[in-house]
Amino acid sequence: MADVIDQKFNGKDQLARALAYRVATELKRDIEAAGKASMLVSGGSTPKAFFEALSEEELDWTRVTISLVDERWVPPSSDRSNAKLVGEHLLQNKANGAAFMPLYIDGVSAQEGAKALGEQFAGVHKPFTVVILGMGTDGHTASFFPEGDQLAEAIDMKNPNTFAAIEAPGAGEPRITFTLPQLLQSSFLALHIEGDEKRDVLKKALGEGETEEMPIRAVLRQTMKEVNIFWCP
Numbered sequence: 001m002a003d004v005i006d007q008k009f010n011g012k013d014q015l016a017r018a019l020a021y022r023v024a025t026e027l028k029r030d031i032e033a034a035g036k037a038s039m040l041v042s043g044g045s046t047p048k049a050f051f052e053a054l055s056e057e058e059l060d061w062t063r064v065t066i067s068l069v070d071e072r073w074v075p076p077s078s079d080r081s082n083a084k085l086v087g088e089h090l091l092q093n094k095a096n097g098a099a100f101m102p103l104y105i106d107g108v109s110a111q112e113g114a115k116a117l118g119e120q121f122a123g124v125h126k127p128f129t130v131v132i133l134g135m136g137t138d139g140h141t142a143s144f145f146p147e148g149d150q151l152a153e154a155i156d157m158k159n160p161n162t163f164a165a166i167e168a169p170g171a172g173e174p175r176i177t178f179t180l181p182q183l184l185q186s187s188f189l190a191l192h193i194e195g196d197e198k199r200d201v202l203k204k205a206l207g208e209g210e211t212e213e214m215p216i217r218a219v220l221r222q223t224m225k226e227v228n229i230f231w232c233p
């Protein structure tokens with residue numbers, strides 16, 4: 001594992017601060033070069049400390065657009081909403097002025113939403129400055145879930161769509177996710193995982209086996225974009 005985990009840290013806080021510093025450096029670089037920067041972040045429980053550390057970074061947040069790698073198809077008032085998580089832990093302190101583009105539209109299905117959001121995101125400048133992925137213990141990343149009904153489309157490098165709507169036994173509710181070719185259009189791509197269990201899942205994913213069994217393999221096996229792995233016990 002020593003060779004695949006690029007960044008090992010002693011604990012959550014140290015990792016959160018280091019990742020926040022690295023991300024802030026990338027954002028500042030794009031702001032300086034292009035006047036703006038963009039970032040897609042993951043939801044779930046892992047990113048909270050990182051979001052809080054990042055929200056304290058000094059940079060011109062009014063030039064930063066933030067969105068999500070994926071979203072659970074629930075309104076932003078739900079505790080399951082990744083937008084709620086970002087609102088409460090990232091869009092605060094110095095990052096208060098950043099623009100946020102949600103991946104949820106009220107009153108339509110995830111499938112209809114995927115289409116409408118694709119049009120909305122068509123004008124967003126790419127590559128994204130930063131994309132941060134997480135990973136579940138079932139080997140999913142973004143909403144690329146094992147047994148996902150649209151998994152093959154979502155990880156198809158030839159898929160021209162920006163988003164896929166996915167339902168899967170382990171997903172809880174319908175979800176929307178950026179497709180793999182979109183996520184790889186990033187200047188800095190990171191995988192943020194914590195704990196021994198996820199380290200072992202990563203190790204398994206790096207071994208042989210079907211991509212569909214552990215969809216994180218679609219990210220780990222592609223050769224287009226380097227994946228920077230940040231891990232702590």
Ligand SMILES: O=C(O)C(O)[C@@H](O)[C@H](O)[C@H](O)COP(=O)(O)O
Nearest residue numbers: 042043044045046134135136142
């Ligand atoms: O909405 C989500 O659930 C995600 O964006 C998802 O892909 C997440 O990164 C992993 O499930 C890890 O989640 P945990 O940090 O909760 O383990």
